[in-house]
Amino acid sequence: MPKKTYRQAINEAIASEMRRDHRVIVMGEDNAGGAGAPGEKDAWGGVLGVTKGLQPEFGPERVLDTPISESAFIGAAAGAAATGLRPVAELMFVDFMGVCFDQIFNQAAKFRYMFGGKAVTPLVIRTMYGAGLRAASQHSQCLYPLFTHIPGLKVVLPSSPYEAKGLMIQAIRDDDPVIFFEHKALYDETGDVPDESYTIPFGEANITRDGGDLTIVAFGRMVGLANQAADELKREGIAATVIDPRTTSPLDTESILDSVRETGRLVVVDEAHPRCSMAADVARLVAEEAFKHLKAPIKTVTAPHTPVPFSPALEDLYIPNLARILEAARAAARG
């Protein structure tokens, strides 16, 4: 199977859907590159190059550069979705959601509900998240728990190039607003990605490692670290299952509960802050639904409750790492 990067996988998914459905459009800051100005067309393809090549193929009517005004273009995208297009809008860094949160959570997320099911909002908001790129506290957060909290939004966290393509095609074909989280440290990761079109359904977890002693639930970029941890634990005689939920809303609670009922031990790995996070959410779920199967206290591995540090030394300490996952897993396995 051909090897592609996470970035290429997302680009390929958008391009193939644009070929398939003329209603799919792309908009965002520098997505076209140079539009409305004498600069070079297709100069960037978004700040990290994900949409590069779309403007030359699909033209300026379907690949739009927007002003640096998230409140305006995210609102415009929501309106375009409500009136028949299928926009893929890029909110460059999820950290910028503050200025357009009304458009997302009080408008787009509510249209279907407020109009008695008669309105659909096939909107995709692509957004970058995550620490590790020395981009400081205003460009490095993992804000997916905030969106997961809002009914009416679907929240997607692809952990690999294969997941990224299938989940993006699913997101574009979905009739509800989807927030599509791209970890900036994953863009150059490579993996097997079919050339053909395919969709991965929302709310179906992937089991990336299979073991009966311990369950590790990990999100987004943390899935790769959890897999490394499971491989290391296996050498120590601990067989861990690793669950990648792929989407936080909807969440595949069944796969998580089935596994914990078998293993009795749970570690949740989440790059977000610990309070009101996916780690907290999954721990709550298991405590409520599978308490009697637990053989040890639930362990969570998260970032601390602090802004993402700009100091490289501190940023490296901030992000959950292999050593901390292993420590939590060993404690859960012993306890």
Add this chain to the structure above:
Amino acid sequence: MSEIQPIVMPKWGLSMEEGTLTAWLVKEGDEIAKGQEIADIESTKIANAFESPKGGLVRRLAAKVGDTLPVGALLAVLAPASTPEAEIDAFVGGFAVAEAADDQQGGGISEVRFAHRGRAVAYKVAGGHHVGIPVVLVHGFGGDSDNWLFNIEALAAGRPVYAIDLPGHGKSEKTIERGDVDELADAVVALMDEVGANRAHLVGHSLGAAAAFEALSRHPERVASIAGLAPAGLSDTVNGEFVDAFVAAEKRKDVRAALQKLFADPELVSAAMIEGVQKFKRLEGAQAALKTIAAAALPEGRQARSYRAVVDKRHAPTLVVWGTKDVILNPEAVHGLPEYVEIVRLDDVGHMPHMEAASRVNEALARHFARAES
């Protein structure tokens, strides 16, 4: 030194680079037979019992349970009781993975696609540089060429082996015209033309065996021998519930439940195997292709074609291998086959004998090819 034989980490499938030894099923001092299950090994894709490629006295277990080792790394040493310990020590100490790699047959597997009636058909080839009569492997309904991961290199001793992805399956295009056995057989014959195989040994599994029988009936002069593993085409019925459940399954639980019916030991169905089937079924057109083929070739619990009359014509040496625990196609179908057909029944094996009892199947096939060529 030449009496000392290494047993090394096997390579199961193209992508396997290393494996983890999860259990030893033999101990030092045991006399083992070729084909005996000697260890449990897991890769990221698959967990299975490892059947020894050689027989002899186990003098040393060089790998420990829990070790993750590259393909070709030393697992155990076989040698006669008369070989001194010091020589075994020297052998283990001087063993390099590269030596083991040279010892492996086949020289690797490559993937190729060709155009057949306007659509791409994919196949794998092992031992392509060999000059013997080639083998063509034809997988069953819903499978692909990866089903032969325990066989393709072992069978490539002195002959090329081609494993097709039937139309609608694996890496072949998902466009299907009618979905009947004729269409599948067309692709098998096209592959033989494509690789310049005037004659070949055909090996088909399940519905792939029906496609092989169809090819045999059209071109008996091009078939050196034919082997059916849990073959379709010899009885009227198929487990229709399985076919329907496999076609409909999308969620992991449903895929797992369907796949577990294929094996006598359901533990062989790993998370990676399930995800592999899901990845295939998610591809645009795959589900529709399966539906079309099921409706045309395996409608409502029946098999649309019988090839008993073709077998009765005795066109070519014929081998039938069947697991006694097969719940998809009834192994009782071997009754009443003509005398010349060799029948191998495998106890405690399900519908996937080439995966569940790989080395016994490989040996039976190697003997069958040799007999056909003698």
